[in-house]
Amino acid sequence: MLGTPSSDRIAKRREATRREILDAAWAVAREQGLGALTLREVAVRVGMRPPSLYSHFESKDAIYDAMYGQAWQIFHDQVKDRVLPKEPRAALLEIAETFFDFAVADLARFQLMNQRSVPDFVPSKESYAMAVEVLDRLRRDLAAFGVTDESDVDLFTALTGGFVDQQLANDPGGTRWRRQLPRLIDMYVKEVKPRRRR
Amino acid sequence: MLGTPSSDRIAKRREATRREILDAAWAVAREQGLGALTLREVAVRVGMRPPSLYSHFESKDAIYDAMYGQAWQIFHDQVKDRVLPKEPRAALLEIAETFFDFAVADLARFQLMNQRSVPDFVPSKESYAMAVEVLDRLRRDLAAFGVTDESDVDLFTALTGGFVDQQLANDPGGTRWRRQLPRLIDMYVKEVKPRRRR
DNA sequence: GTCTATAGTTTGATAGAC
DNA sequence: GTCTATCAAACTATAGAC
Numbered sequence: 001m002l003g004t005p006s007s008d009r010i011a012k013r014r015e016a017t018r019r020e021i022l023d024a025a026w027a028v029a030r031e032q033g034l035g036a037l038t039l040r041e042v043a044v045r046v047g048m049r050p051p052s053l054y055s056h057f058e059s060k061d062a063i064y065d066a067m068y069g070q071a072w073q074i075f076h077d078q079v080k081d082r083v084l085p086k087e088p089r090a091a092l093l094e095i096a097e098t099f100f101d102f103a104v105a106d107l108a109r110f111q112l113m114n115q116r117s118v119p120d121f122v123p124s125k126e127s128y129a130m131a132v133e134v135l136d137r138l139r140r141d142l143a144a145f146g147v148t149d150e151s152d153v154d155l156f157t158a159l160t161g162g163f164v165d166q167q168l169a170n171d172p173g174g175t176r177w178r179r180q181l182p183r184l185i186d187m188y189v190k191e192v193k194p195r196r197r198r
Numbered sequence: 199m200l201g202t203p204s205s206d207r208i209a210k211r212r213e214a215t216r217r218e219i220l221d222a223a224w225a226v227a228r229e230q231g232l233g234a235l236t237l238r239e240v241a242v243r244v245g246m247r248p249p250s251l252y253s254h255f256e257s258k259d260a261i262y263d264a265m266y267g268q269a270w271q272i273f274h275d276q277v278k279d280r281v282l283p284k285e286p287r288a289a290l291l292e293i294a295e296t297f298f299d300f301a302v303a304d305l306a307r308f309q310l311m312n313q314r315s316v317p318d319f320v321p322s323k324e325s326y327a328m329a330v331e332v333l334d335r336l337r338r339d340l341a342a343f344g345v346t347d348e349s350d351v352d353l354f355t356a357l358t359g360g361f362v363d364q365q366l367a368n369d370p371g372g373t374r375w376r377r378q379l380p381r382l383i384d385m386y387v388k389e390v391k392p393r394r395r396r
Numbered sequence: 397g398t399c400t401a402t403a404g405t406t407t408g409a410t411a412g413a414c
Numbered sequence: 415g416t417c418t419a420t421c422a423a424a425c426t427a428t429a430g431a432c
Contacts, residue, residue, distance in 0.1 A: 116231075117313070158361045162356040191381075248426085
């Protein structure tokens with residue numbers, strides 16, 4: 001006698017399929033551009049017929065939304081347990097480089113996360129929460145070095161974000177801006193004068 | 199007896215229609231997003247049927263291309279005759295603010311000019327030339343203050359571009375980053391040490 | 397140069413059998 | 415949960431009359 005699959009097992013399978021779909025969606029977005037994403041292409045890659053996607057996502061927008069949340073989730077997982085150096089310059093450089101490398105690795109992902117590239121797309125509350133989580137984490141990291149002014153945090157995000165933009169737009173795959181990150185952090189440290197972490 | 203319109207007059211009329219179409223295209227892009235631009239919507243606004251657009255542009259891509267070139271052209275016109283202060287700090291601030299204000303005034307335009315927002319769109323040689331022109335102009339402007347290292351120029355574009363990005367993405371219509379531009383220029387001046395213009 | 401007509405795709409999404 | 419069948423709509427682009 002065979003038992004029926006436990007509901008736990010079913011849920012796991014469902015989740016796995018969802019992830020397969022998202023993986024395919026990311027692949028398409030990377031290869032053809034975020035705005036060129038189509039349900040057909042995604043379905044083909046997963047080995048499904050397009051209508052079957054609707055068993056897992058209620059619309060194309062829901063896929064964009066899941067991608068958005070997933071991207072921020074992945075980055076959050078990557079930074080949430082890191083231990084930063086006590087010395088401000090080294091720590092801030094690590095923060096900047098981690099974000100830079102993550103962002104530069106995938107233009108489509110960066111466009112979805114940080115630019116308003118998909119017309120009418122607005123992340124759901126749940127997905128947006130992940131982005132907020134990451135920014136809060138950055139705020140706490142900076143605060144540990146005495147950087148608490150909102151203007152100082154804004155300065156930091158603008159500086160690192162600007163480097164990412166230039167790298168992606170004008171030297172994709174290269175290091176023209178990446179290699180200037182240490183210099184950037186030096187500038188920032190001189191300006192904001194963070195103190196050594198306690 | 200009526201004469202026939204001079205070929206000069208005909209050319210003027212053609213050019214005017216082209217501009218009308220581009221104006222409509224910009225309006226759609228601003229209102230609905232750059233990626234949501236459709237020939238139908240553009241035609242409706244101009245008061246034409248969609249196929250008529252093909253008398254003026256050979257494809258949708260050609261419209262994107264003309265928009266791209268036009269945007270850089272407009273910005274170039276805006277800066278080509280300006281006389282900068284001799285004092286480095288004031289001059290660099292003016293350069294940064296001019297670019298910032300222009301970019302922040304229109305998200306769709308900024309996306310077309312500086313981000314890779316439209317899948318597969320590659321500007322034609324002629325349109326791209328306008329962008330190069332502007333960058334050359336910036337190089338000459340900076341050179342007048344002794345800023346000639348490519349890395350210093352790259353730093354400047356990344357800093358100002360980053361501010362634009364943050365302003366558009368996280369405080370559209372506001373001044374959260376705009377008001378920190380003087381501070382940014384102070385940082386840059388300390389780092390690069392431009393000399394007074396001769 | 398603008399129109400009508402229409403081709404030829406592609407798209408996101410639904411209905412209902414299995 | 416996946417399929418087939420299908421839809422309705424939108425799209426870019428072309429042909430040819432006026």
